[in-house]
Amino acid sequence: AQSVTQLDSQVPVFEEAPVELRCNYSSSVSVYLFWYVQYPNQGLQLLLKYLSGSTLVKGINGFEAEFNKSQTSFHLRKPSVHISDTAEYFCAALDNDMRFGAGTRLTVKP
Amino acid sequence: EAQVTQNPRYLITVTGKKLTVTCSQNMNHEYMSWYRQDPGLGLRQIYYSMNVEVTDKGDVPEGYKVSRKEKRNFPLILESPSPNQTSLYFCASRGRLAAYEQYFGPGTRLTVT
Numbered sequence: 001a002q003s004v005t006q007l008d009s010q011v012p013v014f015e016e017a018p019v020e021l022r023c024n025y026s027s028s029v030s031v032y033l034f035w036y037v038q039y040p041n042q043g044l045q046l047l048l049k050y051l052s053g054s055t056l057v058k059g060i061n062g063f064e065a066e067f068n069k070s071q072t073s074f075h076l077r078k079p080s081v082h083i084s085d086t087a088e089y090f091c092a093a094l095d096n097d098m099r100f101g102a103g104t105r106l107t108v109k110p
Numbered sequence: 111e112a113q114v115t116q117n118p119r120y121l122i123t124v125t126g127k128k129l130t131v132t133c134s135q136n137m138n139h140e141y142m143s144w145y146r147q148d149p150g151l152g153l154r155q156i157y158y159s160m161n162v163e164v165t166d167k168g169d170v171p172e173g174y175k176v177s178r179k180e181k182r183n184f185p186l187i188l189e190s191p192s193p194n195q196t197s198l199y200f201c202a203s204r205g206r207l208a209a210y211e212q213y214f215g216p217g218t219r220l221t222v223t
Contacts (some may be wrong), residue, residue: 009150034211043200044153044214090152096200097143097168098212102152 005095006101014109015083021076021104023091026101033074034092035065044090050074078110081108112136112137116201123191125221131186131218133201139213140206142184143168144176146197147217151202159184191222 007022025031030078032051036044048059065076068088074091086108114135123129135142143158145168155168159178173195175187184203188195201215 006152021127033117036214044202046211049211068165083208092212094212097155097158099155100153102150 004091004099004101006089006091006104008104009102010105010107012109013081013108014019016080018079019077019081019085019106021089021091021106023074023076023101025072025074025091025093032094033065033067034094034098035059035063035074036090036092036100037061038088038090040087047076047089053106083108083110112213114201114203114213115192116199116218118218119216120219122221122223126190127191129188129220131188131199131201131220133184133186133215134182135184135201135203135213136182137203137205137213138181139203140181141212142178142203143212144174144184144186144199145200145202146170146195147200148197156186156199161215168171191220196220196222 003026005024013019015023034049035047037047038044047063048057050057050067063078067074088103088105090103092098117132128149140161144156145153147153154170155167156174157176159165162178162181165176199218202212204212
């Protein structure tokens, strides 16, 4: 079965700094990869997804992620974060059904 | 508007009192799932359904039941709730193809005392 590991449970960063949230997945078959964001007291919203094609995927709010098959990684990046990016971020992988990582809490400080 | 709705949004109940959390989607999606979210554990799948009358266990099905009598509805039933089922619950749906993103409901915060 698919498993997803988010390597950092919490990432504090200052406003306007770059950030990378790390995600590794395990699979021996084709897999589809997703990043979701959960703002405080809200549901989950899709940031971006990788299905096939270009390994660099651009999403909403200036986020992007790179699919690396050899390292089985799908790290999320943003070159300059804002206070409003403070949220919990979930990496997910889909083969037969969708599996989520434990989440990374991104806190952007002024 | 395409959406997944859940009711109630908040519920406080006592141990052993049966409850149902409803979930409905208006996108004609085949797949529907229930997740629970707990701090440090992310989202764990409780049950999922690939279509009407087809359901299967996820990672943490103990203490829960589901049914899928209609395509749009996927209720979650707790026959005898216990305090360890205190959690934030999300219903989700998606179309048959992987290109279809999974849409989430707003969540139901359940407290069992």
